[in-house]
Amino acid sequence: MSLAATLANAASGLSVAQAALATTANNVSNVNTPGYTRKVVQQETRILAGQGAGARALDVTRIADQFVASQAREQAIRLGRSDMLATIQQRIQDTIYGEPAQTGRGISSRLTD
Incomplete structure (x- = not known):
């Protein structure tokens, strides 16, 4: 060389x-x-x-730490699931029970009808 x-x-x-x-x-x-x-x-x-x-x-x-990345993905999935359940529960609340000040939308008014 x-x-x-x-x-x-x-x-x-x-x-x-x-x-x-x-x-x-x-x-x-x-x-x-x-x-x-x-x-x-x-x-x-x-x-x-x-x-x-x-x-x-x-x-x-x-x-990048693969463990930290997988934990972040798992927590994001859990947060999305919790948000979806909260939305569904709010729809059930609004549909079946209604707001306390609303008349004619609650379960008692439906039973009366």
Whole structure:
């Protein structure tokens, strides 16, 4: 391997390391930001003609806690179910019993009729 190829490998490695450090600095500066998720830089080695030719940075990906995400989905489902039951119960209340001030809509007036 020539000196130029070795320096190119080193330069690409430093470039990837710099991108990873910038992402880490961003993670540290946003540690107390509500809703912020940690990010990491995906790295990949470059191979040309069967030999290592440096590294390259791929996309920056978010690291999310799967347990927390599943718990949030479960609680959203429970909230939707509770809202639906409250709506149904309010319709039953309005249809069968009516408001206390309404005359002619309650169950007693229907029984009287």
